[in-house]
Amino acid sequence: MKRIVLFLVTNIAVLLVLTIIMQVFGIGQYLTQEGIDYRALLVFSAVIGFAGSFISLLISKPMAKWSTGARVITTPQSEAERWLVTTVKRLADVAQIGMPEVAIYKGAPNAFATGAFKNSALVAVSTGLLESMNQEEVEAVLGHEVAHVANGDMVTLTLIQGVVNTFVIFLSRVAGFFVDRVIFKTERGVGPGFFITSIVFQIVLGILASMIVAWFSRRREFRADAGSAQYLGSSRPMVNALARLGGIEPGALPESMRAMGISDRKGVMALFSSHPPIEQRIAALQASGR
Secondary structure, three states, rough: OOOOOOHHHHHHHHHHHHHHHHHHOOHHHHHHHHOOHHHHHHHHHHHHHHHHHHHHOOOOOHHHHHHHHHHHHHOOOOHHHHHHHHHHHHHHHHHOOOOOOOEEEOOOEEEEEEEEHHHHHHHEEHHHHHHHOOOOHHHHHHHHHHHHHHOHHHHHHHHHHHHHHHHHHHHHHHHHHHHHHHHHOOOOOOOOOHHHHHHHHHHHHHHHHHHHHHHHHHHHHHHHHHHHHHHHHHOHHHHHHHHHHHHOOOOOOOOOHHHHHOOOOOOOHHOOOOOOOOHHHHHHHOOOOO
């Protein structure tokens, strides 16, 4: 399961909206009337930073359905859908979590899991994945997504995001205060330099912070792969599924959903990738001896 909705994008958007609201109502202005109270600013940053990440977490499931157009299977309409629901139920029982909602969305091969709570998550697979893989491989991918839910990955990433948000907000306001005082020579209160600099720094630092979150996200992928191997009693199905994905153009999830998918980008954007290279994941599974 993985963060995120429009987790990175939504999270940054929520932070900006909260920041604007705070400034409009003057809630944060007391911090910079005569100078910065760094302890108060740090508390303020933590409240806003964690609020943004937890709001993103709480809306992750409805946003995932909306952004992918996923259709939740309430009553299976075919044998394939019946098998899909039954398989997820069996894997959820093995993982000792509540039955997730199961959904299908149209697109090239990919899958994701999301949701704020272990016992009410969402697992979705694309039509392309179902059409390009055999049942054993699809089962391995489902096991991978269920492992994300069981491992509490979405909550873990939310906490990490909250921490980096705190520092992004804190440092952006310190930078804003410095620029306002030193460059714009504002002597009392705060001027436009503070607001402009704070917002610019918040966006830039937010992008850099995404690299940190992505690094943690890549670590969790190995655990989810191992979880799938454990549920199925062998690493072979997951290895085969990854190898097949390696030879297929992965389905492009909406930008905010990348951390939820089974595979992700390569190349120069690797630092922002939520998933490690497929070759590394296969090697880790083979080294596990399962």
